[in-house]
Amino acid sequence: MLTLTTTAAEAVKTIVSQVPLTVDGGVRIRDTGPERGFELSVAETPEPDDTVVETDGARVFLDTSAAAALDDRVLDAELSGDGSVRFALATQA
Template sequence: MINLTDSALNAVRNAITAAPNPVDGLRIMVEAGGCAGLKYNLGLVSEVDPDDTVIERDGVRVFIDNKSHEMLAGTTIDFVIALEGSGFTFDNPNAKTSCGCGKSFG
């Protein structure tokens, strides 16, 4: 299971509301790349993929493709506002290594 904090839920909800086109939810994927070997990829999407796992909390739908689901199991996603910049952070218990930016893991 993936957990989104209240701050992350609010950030996603605000992004969906501000989107110029209809949005069905947030897709979270893990892809090759980044400084530690794997990177998180998030984006708003207009429809669910038939192979996606769908998580819904407080009206916000999150879609995770099957390849990424295992690598994200148990992850808590937060949205932080800081002087250095704002963005999503990931507390992923499956990550053996991570980079300083927090967007990449191995």
């Protein structure tokens, strides 16, 4: 199952906190296919078939395809001084 680094968990919590009405929400990752990759969005709740990954209070919702594709991955984040976030995936050790 996808895991999150501490930095990624903090980034997810920060992003979600900035969107009204998503206090208990999370970041949803949807697999849009090999040509387009993954789509991230803020969601109030997971979809019925989503896999929910929770780390340090950060919630990530994975659609069925994303859950399969990211099963052995680690989500990390890089925070820049201007407040922007860049996510990266690595293989679990």
